[in-house]
Amino acid sequence: MSRKKNNSQHLAKISLAVMAIGFIGTIPFQDSLWGTILQGGFEAGLVGGLADWFAVTALFRHPLGLPIPHTALLPKNRNRIIAGIINMLEKDWLTKESIRKKISTIPFTEKLFMLAENAITGQQVRNGITTLIQHLLHSVDSKKIAPIIEQELKTKLRELDTSKYLSLVIDQLISRKYDEKALDFILKEIDEWSSKETTKERLGRLAVEALENIKADGFMQFALKSFTNIVNEEKLGSIIQGLIKKGVVSLRDPYNQNRQTLLFHINSKLQEIKTDENLAIELNTIKEQLISNWQFEEKITEFVEQLRQKALAIIELPHFYDGYLLPLISKAFENLKTDQEKVMAIESWIQQLISTFVDNNHAKIGKLVEENLNKLDDKTLINMIESNVGKDLQWIRVNGAVCGFLIGLFLVGLKLIF
Template sequence: MDPISLLEQEQLAQLAKFRRIATGLLLLMAIVFVVTRRFELAYPWLALVRAFAEAAMVGALADWFAVTALFKHPLGLPIPHTAIIRRNKDRIGVSIANFLEHNFMTREVISEELREVDFAAALASWLESPGNGRRLAQQLAGTVPALLRMVEDKDVGHFLQQRAAAALQDVRFAPLLGELLALLKAGGQHQRVFDHVIELAADALERNRPYIRQKIHDKSPRWLPKSIDEKFFERLLEELNNILDEMREEDSEWRGRFEFAAENFIDNLKTSPEYEARLARMIHNTMAQEEFRGYVTQVWRDIKARLLRDVRAEDSKAVGRLEQALVALARALEQDRAVSAKLNQWLRGFATETIVHRRGEIAQLVERVIRKWDGETIARKIELHVGKDLQYIRINGTLVGGMVGLLLHLAAQALT
C-alpha cells in the first residue's frame, strides 16, 4: 500500500473518531434535556441544566448542519446552498490556483525562503557520504548506452557532417592557418621541421644506396666501365651529403631560403584572396565527398563502441573519472567558500526564476487536476484534511451553545 493511502486511512480514522465524539455529545445533550424536562417540576434547579442542554442541542444541530452542508446534502435532502464544495469544485480550483500563484509563488516569497538554504553544503555532504559519489557516477554513466541506442549511426554521421559544414562555412581558413603558422614560426618550430626534413633525406639516401647504384648502372651506356659508374655513384652521394651538411648549418643559404619561403607563404595565407579561395574550395570538396561522410560515421562508431564497452565494464574508466570529478567537486565546495557562494547564488536564482516564470503553468496544473476530480472526490479529500478540525467546531458549538442558553435563561429569570 502506498504512503498516500496509508495517510488517508489515518485521516479517515481520526475523522471518524471525532465525528463520534461530536455526535455522542449531541445525543448526551438530548438525553439530559429529556431527563431534566421530565423531573424539572420536582426539582426546579434542573431548569438550569435543561436550559444548557436545550441550547447545546441547538448549537450542535446548527454546527452539524453547517459542517455537513460543506461536503454533502444534510440527510440527503437537496437543500439550497448545501454540498457547497461538491457543487463549486471548479470555482474552488480556480481560487486555490490563484491563491497559490499570487501568494506563494512570488519572487519575494521564494527568494526569502531560499535565502538560508545552503545547496552547496548539502551537495558536498551528500557526495562525501560513502558510496554516494560512486552510485551517482554509475547512474550517470548508465544513461550512456540508452542515449547511444537512441541514435542511428548514419544519422549521427550525417548530422555531424552538416553541423561541421555549417560551423565551418563562415570560417576564413587561410588567415587562421597563417596565424597558426606564424605562431609556430615565432617559436622556431619551422626550423625544427627543416632539420627534420634534412635528416629524413639523409636517412633515405643511406637506406637506398643499393637502389641508387643500380639505377645509375642501368642508365649508363653499356660500353662505360663499371668502375666509372661506381666512381660517379660515390661522387654523387658525396655531393648530396655535402649539400645536406651545408643545409644543416645555422647560417646556410638553404636555411635562409627556407626562412624567406616560410615568411612569404604565411603572408600569402594572411592576405591573399587566392589562397583563401583555394583552401576553402579544398575543404569544401573534401567534406562533400561520400568517403568523408563514411569516415565520420566510422569514427563515431568507434567512439560509440568504446564508450559502450567501458561503461559496462566492472572497472569502468568513465565511472572512475566521474567519481573522481564528483569527489573533487565536493571538496572544492567545502574548501572554497567563494565557489560555494556562487553555486548557491546560481541555484537560488535558477530555482526562483524557474518557479516564478512557470508559476502560471503550475497554477493551471492545480486547476486542471481539481477540475478532473469529480465533486465527491474533492469533497472527500478536503474533508479528510480538515474534517477533524470541523468536528471540533461541532463540539465547541455544543458547549458554547449550552453556555449561551444557560446565560439567557439566567437573564430571563433575573428580568421576571
C-alpha cells in the same frame, strides 16, 4: 475523528435528555422554592439545548426533515461556500506573491546537488548510467556518422584562411632559425657533392668545354689557347673544387658577412611571401582541390567503429564506474559548486522556471479544489465537515444546555428576590 464526533454527539443528547427529564421531574415540586428554582433552570437549559440543536442541525439539514426556511444552509449555499473557499485560497492563503516568497527561501540548487551527490553513488544510478551509455554506444551507426564527420571536416578546412596560416608558418620558420638550418643543410650537401672525384672530373670537363667555346679575337684568343694548353681537365676540376670548398667553409662561419647578407636576403624574401596575393590564391586553390578530392569516409568509419568498440570494452570493466565515470562526475559537481556565478545562474533559472509555472497555473489551484469538492455529493460533503468539526459543533449544544440551565437558575433567583 468519527468516533470523537459520535462521543460528543452522544454527550449532547445526554445533556438535552437531562434537561428534559429535570424539567418534567420538577413539575410536581414547582410550588416549593427549590422546585421552582430547579424547574426554571432545567426549563432554560432545555430551551437553550433545543435552540442550539436547531442551530447546529440547520447548518447541515432540515431539522426533523421539515423544510423550515433558512435551514439546511450548507446544501443550499454549496456553490457560494465553494466559491468562498476558492477565493480565500487564491487571494488570502495561497496568493502568487506568498508562493513566490516561499519559493525564494528554498535553496533548490543546494538541495539538487545534495540529492545528485547521494544518488550517483547508489547502485540504481550506477546501473542506470552504465546501461544508458551502453545503449547510446550500441545505437551509434559508424557508417551514418562517417559522412557527417567528413563533411564537417571539409567545411572547417575550407573556412581556414591559408594566407593567415602561411604567415604563421613563416614566423615560426624564422623564430626557430629554420632558414639558417636550411642554408647549413644545403652547404653540407654542396660540400659532400663537391668532394666526390666524379664531381671534380665533371667540373674540369665543363670548364675546358666552356673555355674552348669562348670566342675572342687577337691577344685574348692567344691567351685562352695558351691557358688551355697549360692546364688540363684534372687541374681545372681541382681548382674549381677547391674554390667551392673554400666558399662553403666561409659561408658556414656564423660571423661571415656573406652568410649574414645571404640570410638577410632569405628573410626578406620570406617576409615578401606573407603578402603575396598570387601565392595566397594559389595555395587556396590547391587546398580546395585537395579537399574536394579527399575521400576519407571509409577511414573515418573504421576509426569511429574502433572507438565505439574500445568504449564498450571499457564500460564492461568491473571498475569502470568507480574508476572512470564517478571521479569525472564528482569533479564536475565540485567544480560547479565552487563556481558561484554558475550556481547563481542555475538557482535563478530554477526560481524563474517555478515562478513562471506558478503564474501560469495559479488559477488551477482553485479549479482543482472546486473539481474535488464537486465530486462529493451533499451527504458526503456534510459527513466530511461533521467528521472534522462535528465535535466542536456538538459541544455547542452541550454548552447551550448547561449555560441555559445556569442562566435559568440565575433568572428564577432574581425573580424570586424582586
